[in-house]
Amino acid sequence: MSTFCMGQAYQWHDPTRATFSVIHGRYWQTGLEKPFDRLPAQAKASVRPELWNLAQNAAGEYISFTSNATQIHVKYKVNKGYLPSNSTLMMMSGVDLYARDNHNKWY
Numbered sequence: 001m002s003t004f005c006m007g008q009a010y011q012w013h014d015p016t017r018a019t020f021s022v023i024h025g026r027y028w029q030t031g032l033e034k035p036f037d038r039l040p041a042q043a044k045a046s047v048r049p050e051l052w053n054l055a056q057n058a059a060g061e062y063i064s065f066t067s068n069a070t071q072i073h074v075k076y077k078v079n080k081g082y083l084p085s086n087s088t089l090m091m092m093s094g095v096d097l098y099a100r101d102n103h104n105k106w107y
């Protein structure tokens with residue numbers, strides 16, 4: 001999908017609609033109730049509610065892609081969820097972006 005913002009064209013890519021797996025950091029890729037779940041839907045009946053709730057958290061998951069873009073914009077929505085007592089809202093609602101150049105140097 002292309003969008004124009006302030007005269008610039010942006011090409012948006014939805015990782016949940018990719019034709020190959022781009023969401024990593026979890027064991028299951030299929031049978032999920034929602035795109036960023038950590039456990040398949042069939043596990044809901046066999047695990048404790050506390051574990052199921054934790055499995056709805058996408059922490060540790062990542063989206064892998066290759067781009068030659070000079071700018072990257074990220075659109076995401078944070079669902080209300082469990083906030084552990086030893087964490088802050090910032091930890092639960094941010095996005096980290098890491099880049100690696102042609103010489104394998106990370107930024």
